[in-house]
Amino acid sequence: ETGVTQTPRHLVMGMTNKKSLKCEQHLGHNAMYWYKQSAKKPLELMFVYNFKEQTENNSVPSRFSPECPNSSHLFLHLHTLQPEDSALYLCASSLSSGNTIYFGEGSWLTVV
């Protein structure tokens, strides 16, 4: 139990599908993040939200659309993805004033 829960853990979708990844944190944090982990690449930061406001978009294609309705929930909406988007997507959270980021277990995405 990490305090950061991601669903679904595994997702297979076609290139024309629309799906969403969900993240929920129970740690009282106010910053949330999406990271992408592909084979042979370092972890890449995608988005950062602080107090529900997006504070960083790391040049992520528009086929990835994040949503943060409150400080405890973060979504990643997926639309018209490419096979190269297949990866492990990690959600994380922290206190905005804190220095440690805590991760969820990840959502494995396969685009076919």
Added chain:
Amino acid sequence: AQTVTQSQPEMSVQEAETVTLSCTYDTSESDYYLFWYKQPPSRQMILVIRQEAYKQQNATENRFSVNFQKAAKSFSLKISDSQLGDAAMYFCAYRSGANSKLTFGKGITLSVRP
């Protein structure tokens, strides 16, 4: 921009022995934090240890300790009395004191021989 370098892709250690994982980083900032995360086969990213740059004392968490050499921009992780459960991928990470962005190294795969 900050960079984190883990030059060893793989290491192996005998159970109960000690192993050191290397990490170097590059930054022009004076206020920052360094971390080691462990990622076992389950892919859960678990915090192992953290170090504040302003602290001279090396951080220690049970069998895990770091050798933080600020001038050399080096941050190595020492695992003592290695256990089979220590087998995982280990990532070194840097976080600026000015924002919440974590920059990761490429990781190192540690195997533990019984």
